[in-house]
Amino acid sequence: MELNYARLDPELAAALQALPPTFGRIDRGNLEKVREVMAAQRAAPGIASSVVVERQLVPRPEGDVEAKVPVIIYRRPSASPQAALLWIHGGGYILGTAEDDRARVIAESLDCAVVSVDYRLAPEHPFPAGPKDCYAALLWMVANAATLSIDRERIAIGGASAGGGMAAGMALMNRDRGGPELRMQLLLYPMIDNLHATPSGRYVNHPVWNQQTSFNAWEMYLAGTPGLGASPYAAASRAEDLSGLPPAYICVGSEDLFRDEDIDYARRLLDADVPCELAVFPGLYHGGDVFVPHARISRRLTGSVLSALASGLDLQLRMSPD
Numbered sequence: 001m002e003l004n005y006a007r008l009d010p011e012l013a014a015a016l017q018a019l020p021p022t023f024g025r026i027d028r029g030n031l032e033k034v035r036e037v038m039a040a041q042r043a044a045p046g047i048a049s050s051v052v053v054e055r056q057l058v059p060r061p062e063g064d065v066e067a068k069v070p071v072i073i074y075r076r077p078s079a080s081p082q083a084a085l086l087w088i089h090g091g092g093y094i095l096g097t098a099e100d101d102r103a104r105v106i107a108e109s110l111d112c113a114v115v116s117v118d119y120r121l122a123p124e125h126p127f128p129a130g131p132k133d134c135y136a137a138l139l140w141m142v143a144n145a146a147t148l149s150i151d152r153e154r155i156a157i158g159g160a161s162a163g164g165g166m167a168a169g170m171a172l173m174n175r176d177r178g179g180p181e182l183r184m185q186l187l188l189y190p191m192i193d194n195l196h197a198t199p200s201g202r203y204v205n206h207p208v209w210n211q212q213t214s215f216n217a218w219e220m221y222l223a224g225t226p227g228l229g230a231s232p233y234a235a236a237s238r239a240e241d242l243s244g245l246p247p248a249y250i251c252v253g254s255e256d257l258f259r260d261e262d263i264d265y266a267r268r269l270l271d272a273d274v275p276c277e278l279a280v281f282p283g284l285y286h287g288g289d290v291f292v293p294h295a296r297i298s299r300r301l302t303g304s305v306l307s308a309l310a311s312g313l314d315l316q317l318r319m320s321p322d
Contacts, residue, residue, distance in 0.1 A: 003203040007255055009283030011295035016207050019291070023208055027216045028123065031094060042099060051076055051107045058140045061132045069133045070118040072098045073148070074107035076318075081145070083154035083313040085186070086138050087116040088170075090161030090287075092191065092209070092217035093130060094122050102160060102188075102290075109306050110315050113150055115141055119166075123220035127234040130221075134170055135179075142180045154313045156246075158186025161209075161258075161287065162217075165191035168236035168265070171245050182246040184312035188305060189252040189286060190262060193237035194218040194230045198260030206257045209286040214257060237261055242268050247275040249308035251301060253284025279304050 005013065020037050052075055057068035075082060087103045089096040098118035107114045119133035138157065145152035157174075159167040164187040171185045193201070196211060204211045219225055222234060232239035248269050252262040259280070266278040281301050289298035310317050 001202045002205045003207075003255060005207075007283060008207070008285060009288065009295065009297050012283065012285060012288040012292050012297065015288070015291045019208065024210070024213075025216075026092070026094070026213045028220065031123075031220075035095060038095060042097070049104055049108055051104050053104075058137050061136045069136055070098065071137050072103070072116045072118070073113055074103050074116065075113040076107060076111065078111055078149070081149045081151040082111055082113045083183075083315055084113045084115060084141060084148075084150040084156070085309065085313075086134065086141060086155065086157045086167075087114050088119065088134055088157070088159030088163035088166045089116060090159065090163045090188075090191075091121070092214070093127075093162045093166070093221035094217050096121075096162075105302070106306065106309065109318055110310055110313075111318060112309070112313060112315060113148065122217075123223070126223040127221055127231065131166055131169055131173065131233055134166060135173060138170070138174070138180070152180070154183055155180065156184045156186055156309065156312055157182055158184075158188070158309070159190070160188035160290075162191045162221075164188050165236060168192050169231075169233040171248075172236060172239055172242075173233045175244050184247045184249065184309070185245070186305065186309055186312070187248060187250045187262075189256055189258050190236070190250065190265075191217075191258060192235055192265055193258070193261035194222065194225075194235040195227065195237075196257065196261065198264065200259040201257055201261060203257065206255070207285045208288075208291075209257055211257060237265060242272040242274060245269065245272070245274045247312060249277045249279075249305070249312070251279040251281065251304060253286065253288060254280055254282045255284060256286045258286065277308055 054073040060067045089100045098116040103114045103116040119130040157167045269276040
């Protein structure tokens with residue numbers, strides 16, 4: 001099955017021609033090249049911002065004092081403890097870094113400390129390395145809340161794409177371990193189903209993140225193809241019980257490979273009596289809001305995300321996402 005490109009938002013469709021050809025198919029053979037391309041893009045001058053950036057090292061769960069998890073804290077100066085968001089970057093579990101513009105935008109727009117985690121990536125470090133790093137960062141935030149000037153009663157977890165998938169898995173892990181109370185899970189087009197056995201998942205020609213690339217990434221992350229046997233902490237769609245999870249916000253584009261798995265997860269959360277807000281943005285392909293942040297549909301998505309987080313953490317928007 002093939003996606004009809006005529007359904008793409010025109011502002012977003014125009015940007016596809018400028019994308020590197022390697023984005024059409026990512027596998028073990030070209031992964032390093034894709035990482036190099038992305039690193040070169042990050043080297044470009046950043047956006048002017050009043051956000052203060054602080055780098056910290058968090059002990060890994062193994063207890064090895066020499067092995068640390070790097071985190072970046074984005075925040076605007078505040079005289080009182082701030083609500084906090086543990087942010088997990090995207091990249092299919094195989095790409096990306098904690099230097100994430102969306103984390104900066106959230107910190108710029110809300111009175112919120114955003115702790116972005118530089119978790120270990122697959123295939124060098126397959127599941128469960130990444131979630132272990134992120135969970136260690138969450139426990140560190142709670143244990144050091146006073147020093148970090150964080151309000152431990154107002155902590156959320158969230159991420160985009162694979163980061164959203166990892167946040168969903170962490171919410172399950174935290175529930176099962178009796179971990180700290182979380183105010184919400186903020187899931188932006190989360191990558192949560194290793195099977196993609198849905199109508200949107202069957203389209204083979206999605207732009208940017210297509211079916212084959214996604215299967216390749218899952219194989220690297222899970223060190224194989226466990227199918228229905230995948231851990232729900234890796235692929236949250238595999239979880240049988242979604243009760244007792246923190247309230248959720250889920251957004252996804254109508255032309256995203258993950259559309260139907262995300263909609264189904266939202267429905268299952270609601271069936272389990274977990275409050276969940278779901279937003280589906282027409283014409284949006286996966287990550288289109290990142291490639292064209294000033295497109296009208298991208299601004300709508302950003303505004304929706306910020307409003308949901310502000311509501312979940314009892315905050316006021318400090319600036320327009322425009």
